[in-house]
Amino acid sequence: MLAGTLHGQDVDWARDLYEHGLKGRALEMYVGILHTASYPPAAKAEALYYMGQMSFEDGSFATAMNDWQKLVSEYPESPRAVELKDRFTQLQEVYSKVADPPIDSVVARSYIKNGDFWARTEKKFEVNTSLLPNLDLGAAWYDRVIAEFPGTEAADLAMQRKVFLWLGSVDADYPRNVAGMLEAFVAYEAAFPKDENLQAFRYQISQAYWRHGDWLTTTTWLNKIIQAAGDKSTFYSDMARARLDNMHQ
Numbered sequence: 642m643l644a645g646t647l648h649g650q651d652v653d654w655a656r657d658l659y660e661h662g663l664k665g666r667a668l669e670m671y672v673g674i675l676h677t678a679s680y681p682p683a684a685k686a687e688a689l690y691y692m693g694q695m696s697f698e699d700g701s702f703a704t705a706m707n708d709w710q711k712l713v714s715e716y717p718e719s720p721r722a723v724e725l726k727d728r729f730t731q732l733q734e735v736y737s738k739v740a741d742p743p744i745d746s747v748v749a750r751s752y753i754k755n756g757d758f759w760a761r762t763e764k765k766f767e768v769n770t771s772l773l774p775n776l777d778l779g780a781a782w783y784d785r786v787i788a789e790f791p792g793t794e795a796a797d798l799a800m801q802r803k804v805f806l807w808l809g810s811v812d813a814d815y816p817r818n819v820a821g822m823l824e825a826f827v828a829y830e831a832a833f834p835k836d837e838n839l840q841a842f843r844y845q846i847s848q849a850y851w852r853h854g855d856w857l858t859t860t861t862w863l864n865k866i867i868q869a870a871g872d873k874s875t876f877y878s879d880m881a882r883a884r885l886d887n888m889h890q
Contacts, residue, residue, distance in 0.1 A: 652684050656691065664695050686712055686719035776821065779806050787832075797836060800829035804842055811849045822846065840866055840877040847881070856888060 651674060658667035671688040674680050680688075693708035713722045783806070786799035807822035826842055833839075847862035863881040870878035 649684070651680075652687050655688070659691055659695065668692065668695055682716050683719060686716035686721050689716070690721040690725075776806060776810055776818070779803075780821075780825075787828075792832070797829075797833050800825070800832060801838060801842075804829055808842075808845055808849060812852065815849075815853050819849070822849065840869060840875065843869070844877050844880060847884070851884075860885065860888065 651670065655667050655670035655674065658664075658670065671692050674684050674688040675692070689708050689712035693705040693712070696702075696708060697705035709725050712719070713726050716722050717726075780803055783799040783803040787796045787803075790796050790799075803825040804822065807818055807825050810818045811822055823846075826846060829836070829842070830839060843862055843866045847859050847866070850859040850862065863885050866881040867878050
């Protein structure tokens with residue numbers, strides 16, 4: 642592993658800059674790592690991975706794909722390459738806009754820019770989702786993350802998104818969608834029992850029942866919040882007690 646070496650410290654430093662929102666400085670460090678001969682392959686692979694990640698987040702999809710393809714091509718044995726290999730088609734299909742590849746010719750770029758001026762159309766694919774099973778399709782993509790990256794922050798986030806997916810659909814088809822909401826939350830709670838967001842989700846679930854006049858189940862979920870807080874007075878435990886007092890008046 643890189644950790645503990647001078648080079649490893651540089652990689653860790655760059656990642657910390659990225660995770661704290663200092664993307665410009667992080668990108669500069671990663672580019673430096675990539676183009677400095679003394680850095681080992683593992684460091685260069687990590688640099689390419691995060692360079693692609695930052696470009697992807699900024700909407701520069703073609704640049705991101707170039708970085709990731711270079712990573713897989715030049716450092717195929719690295720863990721990051723293993724993660725990305727054979728997933729490029731999926732990544733490309735997720736693009737909301739047509740990816741503009743790097744064009745070296747200034748003349749060619751000017752022609753395209755002139756064409757775009759007259760075209761006056763937004764370069765994005767429109768997808769009509771009416772009459773499609775949005776809940777099932779959304780949940781299926783979250784399930785892929787949960788299955789392929791178990792126990793990771795990515796799985797944690799995907800499980801949260803899945804609960805949000807059902808919470809947002811409860812009112813549209815109550816009580817049928819309640820089962821999906823509960824199943825998603827129970828799985829999330831079991832996988833990440835100490836997650837700091839569990840209390841917030843418990844309160845959201847209690848509100849879903851409250852909106853539909855199910856006072857008994859609302860009370861059950863509010864008490865779950867209070868029990869989870871224990872002796873501590875927290876934002877959600879205080880709200881749960883206040884809601885219970887209001888319901889019993």
